Amino acid sequence: MGNETLDKSKKGSLIKIAKLPDGNYKAQLIRIGISEGDTLKCLQRLPGGTIVLQKNRQEIAIGFDLAKKIKVIFC
Numbered sequence: 001m002g003n004e005t006l007d008k009s010k011k012g013s014l015i016k017i018a019k020l021p022d023g024n025y026k027a028q029l030i031r032i033g034i035s036e037g038d039t040l041k042c043l044q045r046l047p048g049g050t051i052v053l054q055k056n057r058q059e060i061a062i063g064f065d066l067a068k069k070i071k072v073i074f075c
Contacts, residue, residue, distance in 0.1 A: 004074060006067040009042040009051060014075035016040075021069040029070075032060060039075065 009015055017038045020026045029035070033055060044052040049064025062070070 004072050006051060006062065006070040006072050007049065007064055009045075009067075009072065009074070011042055011045055013042045014039060015042060015053070016073045016075055017070065018073050019071035021066075025066060025069065033058060034060065 004018075006015065017034060017036050017040070020029050020034070020036055034040070034053075038055060040053040040055050042051060043054045043059060046052065046061075049067070051062050051064070051067050053060045053062060
């Protein structure tokens with residue numbers, strides 16, 4: 001564990017956000033409802049590396065480059 005990032009998530013896995021990247025990315029993620037400590041479910045991995053997450057009943061797609069910068073803990 002320790003240095004796990006969102007891009008390594010598998011379909012169906014539960015993920016807890018440990019650390020968001022600093023700066024503008026963090027502000028944008030908080031605006032769409034993702035913050036540190038949240039538990040999300042990985043719904044899908046799309047071609048090209050995009051990851052579709054579910055928080056409550058909202059689905060959020062995160063690009064591969066951004067996913068590599070989000071530190072997570074796999075539940």
